[in-house]
Amino acid sequence: MGLDRRYHRGVSASSKSALEGPDAMTTSPTVQKLAALLNEKFHPSAPPTAQSTPKSLGLDSLDVINFLFSVEEALGVAISDEVIAERKLSSLADFARYIDEQTVAAKG
Amino acid sequence: MDTSSAPGIAALASAFPAQVLGNAELYERFGYDPGFLERKIGIERRYVCGPDEAVSDLAVRAASKLFEGGAARPEEIDLLVVCTQNPDYKLPTTANLVQHRLGVPTTCAAFDINQGCSGYVYGLSIAGAMMRANGYATALLVTADAYSKVIDAEDRDTLPLFGDGAAATLLRAGGAGRLGAASLGSDGSGANELIVRGGGSRHPAVEGRDDRLRMNGRAIFNFMMRQAPRSVDECLARNALRRDDVDLFIFHQASRYMLESLRTAMKLDPERVPIVLEDGGNTVSSTLPIALERLGGVSALRGRRVLLCGFGVGLSWGSIVVTIAG
Numbered sequence: 389m390g391l392d393r394r395y396h397r398g399v400s401a402s403s404k405s406a407l408e409g410p411d412a413m414t415t416s417p418t419v420q421k422l423a424a425l426l427n428e429k430f431h432p433s434a435p436p437t438a439q440s441t442p443k444s445l446g447l448d449s450l451d452v453i454n455f456l457f458s459v460e461e462a463l464g465v466a467i468s469d470e471v472i473a474e475r476k477l478s479s480l481a482d483f484a485r486y487i488d489e490q491t492v493a494a495k496g
Numbered sequence: 497m498d499t500s501s502a503p504g505i506a507a508l509a510s511a512f513p514a515q516v517l518g519n520a521e522l523y524e525r526f527g528y529d530p531g532f533l534e535r536k537i538g539i540e541r542r543y544v545c546g547p548d549e550a551v552s553d554l555a556v557r558a559a560s561k562l563f564e565g566g567a568a569r570p571e572e573i574d575l576l577v578v579c580t581q582n583p584d585y586k587l588p589t590t591a592n593l594v595q596h597r598l599g600v601p602t603t604c605a606a607f608d609i610n611q612g613c614s615g616y617v618y619g620l621s622i623a624g625a626m627m628r629a630n631g632y633a634t635a636l637l638v639t640a641d642a643y644s645k646v647i648d649a650e651d652r653d654t655l656p657l658f659g660d661g662a663a664a665t666l667l668r669a670g671g672a673g674r675l676g677a678a679s680l681g682s683d684g685s686g687a688n689e690l691i692v693r694g695g696g697s698r699h700p701a702v703e704g705r706d707d708r709l710r711m712n713g714r715a716i717f718n719f720m721m722r723q724a725p726r727s728v729d730e731c732l733a734r735n736a737l738r739r740d741d742v743d744l745f746i747f748h749q750a751s752r753y754m755l756e757s758l759r760t761a762m763k764l765d766p767e768r769v770p771i772v773l774e775d776g777g778n779t780v781s782s783t784l785p786i787a788l789e790r791l792g793g794v795s796a797l798r799g800r801r802v803l804l805c806g807f808g809v810g811l812s813w814g815s816i817v818v819t820i821a822g
Contacts, residue, residue, distance in 0.1 A: 448529065450536055450753045453714045457721055469714065 418463070418484035425458055426480075438481040459483070465490045503624040503635070504671025505818060507567035508789040510663040511557035512543035512776060513642075517659075526652040533656055538752025542659030542777035544644040550584045552593045554662035555640040559598055562636075562664050570599040574632035576606040577623050579615035579639045579781045581809070582646065583608060594638060605630075612690075613748045613808030614680070615639055615781030616663075617816045620804075621678040623667050635667040639781035646692050648708035657751060659777035663785035672794045673802075676817035679731035681723070686811035689715040716808070720754055723813050725762050728805055731815035739764070742817070743800040744791070748807055749773035749783035780808070798822050 415438045423436040426445060433446030442452045460466045465487045467477065477483055518541045519533045533539060545554070555578055563570055576598075578591040589608040600606070605626070611618045616639050623635045640662035647654050667675075693699050694707030701707060724747060732738060745768055747755055752771055759769040772787040779786060784804050791797060799822035807813040 448532070448536065450717075453717050454753075454757055456714070457718050460718075 415481070416484050416488065418487050419480050421463065422459065422480045422484060425462055426455065429458055430455065436480060438484075439479050441478050441480075459487070463487055463491075464494075501669040502674050503627040503667050503669060504675060504821075505620075505665055505673030505788075505794055506668040506671035507562055507565070507666040508663065508785050508793050509558050509561035509565065509567075510661060510782065510786045510789055511554050511561065512659070512661045513545045513549055513554065515544050515546055517542050517544050517655075519656075522656050526656075528652075528656075536751070536753045537656055538755075538771060538773055539656065539659075539777040540774045542656075543661060545642045545660045549642075551580050551582050551640045551642050551662070552584045552590050552597065554642065554660065555580075555590065555594045555638045555664070556597045558640070558662040558664040559594065559636060559638055562666050563598070567666050568634060568636075568668075571601055572634045573598075573600045573604050573636050574630075575623060575626055575635035576600055576604050577619050577635070577637045578606075578608045579611055579619045579637070580608060580641055581610055581612055581615075581780065582640075582642045590640070591638075600636075605632075611812060612641075612780050612810065613750070613778075613783070614806035614810065614812040614814040616665075616784040617678055617804055617806045617814030618680060618812075619781075620665070620667075620675055620816055620818075621680060621814070624675040627667065627669060633669045637665040637667060639663050639665075639785060641780040641782065643709060643780060646707065646709045648710075651708070653713055654709055654711050657778045659779050661776055661779035661782045661786065663779075663782040663789065665785050672798065672821045673818045674821065676819060677731070677734040678814055678816040679727055679734055680814040681727065681812070683719075683723075683811045686715065686719060688712070689719070689811065690809040716750075717754060717757075719811055720750065720807055721757065721761060723811070724758055724805055724807050727807065727813045727815045728762070728803060731803065731805075731817060735817045737801075737817065741801060742803045743768065744797075744802045745769050745805065746784055746787050746791075746802055747805045748778075749787060750778055750808070781806075794820050 419438045426432050426436050430451055442455055456467055576591050576595050578594055580590055583590045591606040591608050595604055595606040619637045623637050627635055642660040643658040644660050689712040692709050695701045755771050772790045784806055797820045800820050802818045805815040
């Protein structure tokens with residue numbers, strides 16, 4: 389695995405500065421929440437960006453299961469394996485877009 | 497029944513098949529990332545039954561260790577409960593076979609329960625209740641499984657997790673590991689998440705039927721993360737205890753990753769949540785008694801309060817408090 393534990397420990401999921409550089413100014417709040425969650429729980433091997441995928445951040449298959457569980461707990465949106473496959477969800481931006489859609493639909 | 501004669505765990509023993517499935521073979525076959533099986537799954541080796549070895553063989557070996565060690569004599573056993581999902585036969589029960597082979601008297605009540613990873617907690621609760629109700633002095637709870645008999649040898653998700661094994665727990669009226677109230681539960685809506693479909697009355701054994709274990713790992717992970725903490729807290733409430741009143745939380749030893757995730761989510765210190773699956777792996781209903789035994793058994797845990805929590809196939813779960821006399 390070789391996870392790099394230097395990067396960001398103890399950042400809360402509500403942090404508003406989970407992304408670094410230009411991404412911090414341009415990405416959606418949901419991407420920032422996902423990045424904060426990744427930083428807090430998974431100590432990614434590189435700073436998360438909107439284009440990052442879980443795999444590119446060094447998460448293995450078990451971490452991805454845990455990440456999706458954590459997303460569901462923190463943001464209240466379940467992302468099934470079928471949805472991931474059908475919609476080809478890959479990057480944090482993809483996941484955030486789906487979460488935002490579901491959140492809007494739920495408020496309906 | 498006063499406290500001094502309440503049912504309690506008196507002794508433990510375990511047994512494994514001789515055949516070993518080590519990590520080197522699994523890395524070669526499935527190409528996991530280096531270190532994945534040790535660091536994430538937490539297992540170095542699992543033991544698997546040979547073609548002529550059955551669950552009753554493991555059960556008898558575990559129970560015989562108790563007798564040979566002087567913990568009890570076969571003729572003392574009033575109740576024999578075998579917990580298994582891999583019985584020798586569709587019928588009779590494995591408990592009948594084990595009773596006969598151990599030389600336990602025919603006056604002993606003997607039966608199987610079909611539960612998986614929550615089975616030890618169910619078994620303790622059943623045995624304790626029957627001891628109280630019928631005035632039994634001595635009971636033997638044997639957990640024994642051989643998932644190798646139902647695992648798909650090509651399934652890289654389940655093969656590294658499970659190992660075959662058995663544990664025998666001697667319960668005595670007045671035994672040192674006093675049983676508290678249990679919290680038990682079931683959610684059959686998740687039945688398909690961990691299942692062997694073939695071989696039962698729905699799909700009798702027919703060539704081509706799916707008679708191998710199928711697991712939705714993600715669903716099981718989510719179930720564990722949600723249900724195990726609830727089960728623990730419900731059990732504590734039934735015993736008028738708080739988490740701080742418990743010295744050790746011994747969870748079903750599913751995998752290192754699952755246990756560490758649970759431990760982190762529940763904000764429990766690592767030293768209060770033992771991980772004891774390196775040697776033998778996930779032995780289903782036997783992981784809890786094997787963990788207890790490897791922590792030194794009731795004699796090494798004197799004066800401590802332990803909460804046992806099992807969860808898995810069913811979906812099913814259970815927690816029980818064991819307070820070990822000082």
